[in-house]
Amino acid sequence: MTQKKIGLLLLLPALLMVLVLFLFPLGISMHAAFTDKQGVLTFEHFIKAQSLYSTDMMFTLFITLTASVLVCLCSLVLSGLMGLSESRFLVASLKWLYRWPLFIPFIVAAQCMRTFLAKNGLMNNSFVALGLYEPASSISFLDWRGIIITFVWKQTPFVTLMLAGAVASLDRSMIEAARNLGASRLRVMVEIIIPQVMPVLMVGLILSFVTMMSVLSVPMMVAGSQPTLLTVDMAFRINSYGDYPTANALGVISYCMTSLVAWFYLRQQMRDHAHQPM
Amino acid sequence: MSIAFEQLTVAFNHKAVIEDLSLVIPQGCFFTLLGPSGCGKTTLLRTIAGFTPAEKGRLLFGNKDVIALPAHQRDIGMVFQDYALFPDRSVFDNVAYGLIARGWSRERLRPAVLAMLDHVSLTGLHDRFPAALSGGQRQRVALARALVIKPQLLLMDEPLSNLDTKLRIQMRSSICKLQKEAGITTIFVTHDQEEALALSDLIGVMNNGKIEQIGSPQDIYQTPRTAFVANFVGGANLMPLPELSSPIGQGYAQVQSPLGPLKAFSYHQLEAHHACLMIRPEDINLSLDTGLQANHLPCRIMGKHYLGSKTHYDIILPDGTEMVVHLSGQAHEQFGIDQSLFACFEVESALLVRA
Numbered sequence: 195m196t197q198k199k200i201g202l203l204l205l206l207p208a209l210l211m212v213l214v215l216f217l218f219p220l221g222i223s224m225h226a227a228f229t230d231k232q233g234v235l236t237f238e239h240f241i242k243a244q245s246l247y248s249t250d251m252m253f254t255l256f257i258t259l260t261a262s263v264l265v266c267l268c269s270l271v272l273s274g275l276m277g278l279s280e281s282r283f284l285v286a287s288l289k290w291l292y293r294w295p296l297f298i299p300f301i302v303a304a305q306c307m308r309t310f311l312a313k314n315g316l317m318n319n320s321f322v323a324l325g326l327y328e329p330a331s332s333i334s335f336l337d338w339r340g341i342i343i344t345f346v347w348k349q350t351p352f353v354t355l356m357l358a359g360a361v362a363s364l365d366r367s368m369i370e371a372a373r374n375l376g377a378s379r380l381r382v383m384v385e386i387i388i389p390q391v392m393p394v395l396m397v398g399l400i401l402s403f404v405t406m407m408s409v410l411s412v413p414m415m416v417a418g419s420q421p422t423l424l425t426v427d428m429a430f431r432i433n434s435y436g437d438y439p440t441a442n443a444l445g446v447i448s449y450c451m452t453s454l455v456a457w458f459y460l461r462q463q464m465r466d467h468a469h470q471p472m
Numbered sequence: 473m474s475i476a477f478e479q480l481t482v483a484f485n486h487k488a489v490i491e492d493l494s495l496v497i498p499q500g501c502f503f504t505l506l507g508p509s510g511c512g513k514t515t516l517l518r519t520i521a522g523f524t525p526a527e528k529g530r531l532l533f534g535n536k537d538v539i540a541l542p543a544h545q546r547d548i549g550m551v552f553q554d555y556a557l558f559p560d561r562s563v564f565d566n567v568a569y570g571l572i573a574r575g576w577s578r579e580r581l582r583p584a585v586l587a588m589l590d591h592v593s594l595t596g597l598h599d600r601f602p603a604a605l606s607g608g609q610r611q612r613v614a615l616a617r618a619l620v621i622k623p624q625l626l627l628m629d630e631p632l633s634n635l636d637t638k639l640r641i642q643m644r645s646s647i648c649k650l651q652k653e654a655g656i657t658t659i660f661v662t663h664d665q666e667e668a669l670a671l672s673d674l675i676g677v678m679n680n681g682k683i684e685q686i687g688s689p690q691d692i693y694q695t696p697r698t699a700f701v702a703n704f705v706g707g708a709n710l711m712p713l714p715e716l717s718s719p720i721g722q723g724y725a726q727v728q729s730p731l732g733p734l735k736a737f738s739y740h741q742l743e744a745h746h747a748c749l750m751i752r753p754e755d756i757n758l759s760l761d762t763g764l765q766a767n768h769l770p771c772r773i774m775g776k777h778y779l780g781s782k783t784h785y786d787i788i789l790p791d792g793t794e795m796v797v798h799l800s801g802q803a804h805e806q807f808g809i810d811q812s813l814f815a816c817f818e819v820e821s822a823l824l825v826r827a
């Protein structure tokens with residue numbers, strides 16, 4: 195047998211897995227999203243999804259994009275501190291602390307946030323106890339803010355994990371050269387480190403975007419019913435009405451949103467490569 | 473600007489790597505820190521640059537103590553051993569970086585950067601990226617990047633160690649020329665004694681975090697103060713001496729060696745204990761009789777290595793001390809292994825140093 199055939203054979207199980215567990219169901223739901231009961235091509239499910247859930251689509255995009263931006267900022271700050279701070283204590287404690295949310299499932303995180311962010315939850319109680327405001331004026335964060343806070347809390351460690359690794363693998367002396375040439379630590383972060391870890395940061399953010407798009411427990415538990423994320427709508431269509439076609443149409447729309455983000459990233463990558471000879 | 477250290481101590485995990493170092497480097501001086509690997513040269517340089525904090529002591533630039541200043545406010549140019557160029561920036565942008573950080577506009581810095589690139593013979597390469605440069609060219613980009621900011625002090629950490637021999641000698645003279653033209657006080661780190669002797673105004677020979685001797689290249693080579701300096705710079709035969717009855721002053725001295733009395737010379741005051749006799753391999757002559765020189769010790773030839781312009785002999789003295797002798801010329805060609813003869817040397821070649 196030739197090398198090539200052996201290679202194909204070894205690849206076969208993985209290909210089968212992708213085919214059976216991903217492409218096949220994807221094809222079926224795509225098909226279901228675009229056909230009516232008679233199997234004729236139609237856009238009625240999309241029109242229905244649009245008329246029922248257009249607010250939720252915007253809401254989903256708003257929540258996931260805002261959370262991604264915040265995750266980006268937080269992970270940059272954390273990995274920057276861990277990479278550049280001269281305080282050994284700070285670096286050691288950050289390294290120890292930041293990973294914890296990674297080990298906590300979304301549903302548990304959502305439950306924690308419920309007790310933390312509620313009107314009489316830990317956060318408000320602490321602020322009231324500190325005398326920052328009156329109990330009467332305390333507000334519940336259990337709405338869109340709660341979802342974003344939970345997402346950021348849960349996803350920042352993931353992106354930071356990737357980013358801190360990338361920062362640590364940069365050439366130290368290059369960072370020192372920039373400092374030596376007169377750049378403050380903030381400047382080194384912005385001008386030297388971020389450009390070089392950008393690919394890793396983007397991959398981390400896209401993976402985390404996809405994760406947030408697919409989380410059901412957080413919007414269900416943390417926020418009220420309206421507006422909410424598309425995952426909740428899909429679950430609702432299926433559980434309450436057995437309405438698979440509309441759920442599938444919503445699924446396709448989620449796919450499009452993630453593909454759009456991935457496409458932006460890939461296009462940017464191509465451009466960067468075209469600019470740089472290395 | 474002159475640089476001074478006062479009782480500088482640098483430690484890692486409570487273990488001092490540099491201890492109580494005091495030193496003054498005059499304005500415009502090309503100062504070389506010479507020492508074996510691991511003696512603390514890089515640590516000292518990094519402390520000066522502000523990357524490694526000092527445990528205690530002062531670091532004076534002129535008469536300003538900069539020990540508390542962060543690295544980016546010290547106004548020092550540094551050339552790193554591996555150059556540390558920014559891989560995602562062109563040669564031009566690499567060199568311009570320090571000026572941009574100092575708030576120069578693009579129009580203002582452009583002529584300065586191009587002139588500096590001319591200066592280090594990199595004309596026309598400003599659009600290249602570091603990956604597309606040879607080792608010598610990267611080295612010159614690193615040098616240009618450090619010099620273009622007109623720093624008060626230039627630091628170089630073994631900048632030539634990654635180059636091949638020919639390029640190293642070439643770069644050595646261009647570094648020397650650039651430094652003299654710019655008149656920048658420079659601290660150059662190397663473990664290569666030849667480089668140190670060729671480049672420096674002043675050399676500080678470092679061992680185990682301490683500077684053993686500071687002096688001009690001639691001082692260091694001709695009048696070493698310690699056995700370490702003698703051996704590290706130029707190589708030397710060392711003969712430990714039994715404890716002397718009294719301290720030795722400068723000048724001629726009669727010392728008692730295990731092989732009898734020897735006439736020696738001392739450039740430095742020496743305490744009674746820890747004295748050591750050092751003789752350069754090229755200062756010993758081998759002869760069949762006791763000769764005319766002041767000192768002669770019986771010896772036997774253990775090895776002979778012909779090197780063209782000179783021949784190296786390994787000899788052994790009756791008490792088991794081994795020595796190396798470098799002879800040039802042809803007069804000694806008939807000497808062979810196991811032959812017994814005399815190792816002869818002048819008083820001025822038998823230097824007393826601290827062990």
Ligand SMILES: Nc1ncnc2c1ncn2[C@@H]1O[C@H](COP(=O)(O)OP(=O)(O)O)[C@@H](O)[C@H]1O
Binds near residue numbers: 508
């Ligand atoms: N970051 C560090 N942590 C602990 N020990 C270090 C560190 N850097 C250097 N050392 C130690 O300090 C000593 C001097 O190192 P260095 O200054 O790099 O020597 P040189 O540059 O002369 O070869 C060595 O024994 C080295 O192991």
Ligand SMILES: [Mg+2]
Binds near residue numbers: 510513514515
């Ligand atoms: Mg070193």
